[in-house]
Amino acid sequence: MPLWLQGALESAQAAVISALVVAAPIVTVWATAGFQNSGFDLLARLAGQAWLLIHGVPLLLATAGAGSAAHPDSGTLSLIPLGLTLIPFLLAWRAGLRLARASYTDQLWQALLGSWLMYAGFGVATGFVCRTSDVGISLWSAALIPLIPFGLGMVVGARREAGSWSRLIGVDAVAWLSRTSQHSRWAGSYLGSAIKAGWVALMASLSMAAALLAVDLFIHWNLVVAVYEGLDAGAIGGAVLTIVLLGFLPNLVVFALAWISGAGFALGVGSAAGPLGTAVGPLPSIPVFAALPSGSLDFGFVALVVPALAGALAGWWFLREGENHFDEWLSIKVRARWFTAAASTLVLGAVIGSVAGLLAAGLAWLAGGSAGIGRLTEIGPDPLRTALFVAAEVGIGVVIGYAAGPWLERQQKLREADLEAVNGR
Template sequence: MKLRADQTGERGLPMPLWLQGALESAQAAVISALVVAAPIFVVWATAGFQNGATEVLARLAGQSWLLIHGVPLLLDTVGMGATAQPQSGVLSLTPLGLTLIPFLLAWRAGRRLARASYTDQLWQALLGSSLVYAGFGLATGFICRTADVGVGLWSAALIPLIPFGMGMVVGARREAGSWSRLIGVDAVAWLSRTSQHSRWAGSYLGSAVKAGFVALMASLAMCCVLLAVTLFIHWNLVIAVYEGLEAGPFGGAALTIAQLGFLPNLAVFALAWTSGAGVALGIGSQAGALGTAVGPLPSIPVFAALPAGALDFAAAALVVPVLAGTLAGWWFLREGENHFDEWLSIKIHARWFTATASTLVLGAMVGSIAGLLGAGLAWLAGGSAGIGRLTDIGPDPLRLAVFLAVEVAVGVVIGSAAGPWLERQQTLRESELEPASR
């Protein structure tokens, strides 16, 4: 990273990094707030709210801004004026698709700040931006809390820093080119001082983590395809729910935007369904490839695409994580970093044993990493929708981790075993095509 003096004050002096970070974060906060407020304004313009007072809409926009950052909202029907069976609950179901808005804005800001900083000065820009963004969240929580929607001020100040800070760090790393350069460490010099076994272990663990990430992303990609197919097959039921709501064109558009915001959540739900771990759609409702027992659901169009009834071949969906693990095992073989197998072969001169042991260890490691990553996604995608039965939505992180780890591990063993044969087949095809290309 290099210091560039293009960010200057009135006298041509370089702008202090903490001030530049503060301006970048303020810009990101305002833009994300405007994006969230736009659909609310559209619904208000079409008389979609019973109470269209300006302060009410402004508080609703602020509460929505906090929600997309993961800040839980405390709901109380007593404050809403409910006359029967007052209840309270927590709205913590975060639309991860809308969380990408502040994340991407922070990613852009992180790149700009890294471009304007030396490595040992980047902390100044990150500190200034974090303080301003936390202040924006604190002010939003203080202004937008009401009798029926409570907001914890500490949560409003600190939780928005998680997606914003992640975006800043990823953007700065993108500009720096590596994590070591981002924190000012010469990775080459540090590695040269370590032993050969340490370098082997580091390369092996790093490749295993990457393989686990490959398995998770492949599983999610295939689950997204299955989700799209399910929506296409049940499109008539989805349209029927839209028609029954009679929300009008602008209300329907706002509802569609809200559902698109939860699209990443639905992808994680599809992963849980496919793995057999299942996904909760309210207290007492569980849907999964190994069994489905779902109670009454709210009139949300996307819920109409949920597979229902007797599903004779639903268990076949369990093959999706296995296929993803097979791809990860093949990828690890092509990466060429199976140093544990090399070390074990040096210690034990029995290839049948070392090959079997190293493959099983690799499957266990990659499966565990994919399971841990899946558990993190399940924790992010799930939550509570407020009050009533819908206080438990999403997959259980521990259950998903176990199911996903086992299935991916099986796939990794298959991919590692079939990898050499696949490589030989690819080499033969390339050798057959080589004379024709000449």
């Protein structure tokens, strides 16, 4: 079978499976007479629109006002349930594995090209069929935007099967690096380790933010349950609502990250929720909103320590990597060790903090968006504000962690020596 055809078949399979998974809860609600309009065409269009939304395609919603002065109004639904976006990503990851296994190094592009063309065609067809007078869909967006999560998943899967980027794209990285100067290799090692440390800081911050979110939901569980009971959606409706909320769980974790950083997030135009206080207007009856900390928080500022702790962990990790070549270079140029140690540590904090801030800004941009109705056209953290807060706090933590690293390493070696002495007896 030609590789381009195999890639197209893999994409078609992934598109159909992801569409069925998305359509399943909608069909369940439809089967229990959960929609006022029970037409099958409505069901199919709604499922297609949901499929496009989880891929990140914005939907233009048109609503009509009420009363004699009614006039059409519109808003863009761009709030992506990142948890559900994992469905096409994981299916693409599986397809990438299979295509890389079936391809030689210089032939993989054929499979990827056929796969992406098929997926783009599926997106265009879905957008064309599912757009209505109430829901507008750009065909260009329907064709290109779904390729982002799908293409990323395929590349990650193919990379995992290939084992290295060199085997995946046919470029000998070792030979290329051998032709560069020693200073270039040192600079590359320094920046590469700094980027990894920034990733460590971000993952640590997200982990602690997720833990705090879980604690908050546990504390306010009675309020969450009360909202569920007030909705009276029934077993099927409650289950579907829970699935949707689970789809937005990664978004909520990013919101929690913005909250602990001090940047906060919005739940509507003019609203703000942060560790120093919460000021939001009336919110829809969504269970998870009941867990939102309200009012003035006397000890909310303590949450600002969390990104700094993550930065300290990243600084210690960078110390253990032993790739601080900027410090070595600066020590050669300047003999005053007290100056070079302080300067290189501050620069390291700025670099790793900037990396963590940029990554956090990307997550904030992905997690936020617009619900397309009323005040809820601004939801989520501001990317720039989140980047600045995370970068500053992580940078401070990196300086502390890197400076305290030698002492921590010495304490660890002393404990290991004591254990060896005890075992030797």
